[in-house]
Amino acid sequence: MKFRDFFILIFIFYLFSYTNGYTQVNFLGKPGLVRIPKPSFIDKRDNLQFQLSYLPKDYAINNFMNRKSDEFFYSVQLRPLSWLSVNFVLTRPTDIPRIGIGDRHLDFQFFILNQKKYGVNLSAILSPALAASFIDHNSIFISRSIAISNSWSFEPVFGYGLKDNFRKPPQKSKYENMGYQWISKSEFGNNYLSGFFAGVQIKVKNIFFLSAEYDTQYINLGTSFTILKKIGVHVNYLDLKVITGQVSYKVYLDKSLKRNMNVYE
């Protein structure tokens, strides 16, 4: 990471430094395990979340330059409505020159069913066909959280990700029809969430998490915890071979500023 990137992160921390929080998320910043998403969220309060995560070259997923490299993902999540989350991901490969800012990806997660009312959590992720994103994925997944004791619970997750994306073919390709159509993701080197995936997450008091999953390619383990009361740290054991990680930071949007309402200080 360049000094500049570091400076920008620090600056974002400064801009939003008046409030904080934490939850378990996957490497793209969505509620989830290691690489797979889950259909439930811990936090009912409105928040904005920033995250920086890292994938080593051998497990890189964003193929937009047709070359693989270590990847940093900068992501931001906002849930403006109780049933909708907006996710923005910027991929920055490290060792590829002349790539501009990186691959920008936008998707929406719809929280369709929740356990309280329907017994299960059901959710879908839709990536709008913006043509330029190389980690587009569309999937649907279901889970149910089962309490073991007051503070312990575990939550199995099952899901399916489409192997094709609805989009325009790239220019200079073999396609005769250049309009919108279903095209296999693997043609763009996109193998993220293609097919069935599953995992299980153990939760202790909403602060400590253990996850195990099959993400359609690898088997991964992950754990996450909080440091300095503000920063979520995730350590993952990817493919049971390499250790990766991510750092997340959350801002509660409806929290009163103490400094505004403290009169007699």
Next chain:
Amino acid sequence: MSKSLLSILFMFVLFGASAQDINELQSVLHSAGFEQELIFPMSSKEGEIVYMIGVEHRGINNPSEVLTLANSISEKLGFKQNKFVLLYKGQPLYESTIRDNFISSTNLSDTNSRDLFRKFSIKDYRLNIVIDPDIQVRFGSFENPIQSKLSLLIGSDIMLFRGFSLFTGILIPVQNDLDNESNNPKLGPTFFEFFTQVVPNHYAQLSLGLFYNNRYGIDLEYRFFPHAKRFSMGFRYAKTGFYYFPERSIFFDSLDDNLMLINLEYLFVKERISASLDFGQFLQKDQGFKFSLFKQYKNIEVGFFSTITKLGNTSGFNFTIPLFPGKLIRSKSFELRTNDSFRWEYSYSNDGVIGRDFNSNRSIKNNLRRFNSNLLNKY
């Protein structure tokens, strides 16, 4: 300290309100950051005097919190029956009453408005110096993907008379690899601005000078904003030119860029989301539409937008947040603080000319949005 203060407060509660108490309330409100605290007794209700209290607080960007704060201070000082009037640049917006933590609002009558403004004094405004970062970033250059220009604007809205202010400041460059503007401290945006309520629910603002976004000229905005309704609309006309500061001089381009925009906005109260449509001519004679969604949080506004114009399409987001740490120094007539409403916008397109406007952090379209009285109880 707090114990003795509490016992003083308790005594006030015991002995009820008098002229001396009004002075006390004014001074406590003032030290809590309020700049206008116009108080007069209106009538008597169940043996208690009903007071009308006009308040303005430039350091808190949520009107609901301004009212709650004013009410809790007033109640602690023994003022149990209050009608609050929110002021924006010294101009009244509407009248609000707080009962059991519920804020209800009605239009302010002319008589009350006149009575209220007998108490108005421009001298009550503090010299409010605001520290505000000015960040411009352009992504997408292959060689230098993040070109940025970071400056610190130390500025102040100096109130000259009711509704009328001079904004001026110093811009201190911190870092710049975006353009070739000089690296010396220079004059920040400097303009006169007049805001007024033409008739109830109809507002207008006229500004003249060197604006934000390197634009100079004249800017007129009108808005129909019924505070209790979901729908509002307005138009904006501006004749501007481009200016910037090369080494030790100032450069003015010709004053021939007309901006003409009509805005229609609808508030979804429960979700606190405003759907907003601007259409007409943006800067640089670009014509088209801009559709935005704004969500209000307690001290934050987050917006997404999509623009379709002659020059192309783009989308992006913007946010308005209060900066840390807020108040730095506050005395009777001076305050130094960080910006309570720092606004920043990101647009997907690199060119930056699609559907652009200027001075958006000063427009009444953006600044009145939070004053919709339907929102006051929704946070």
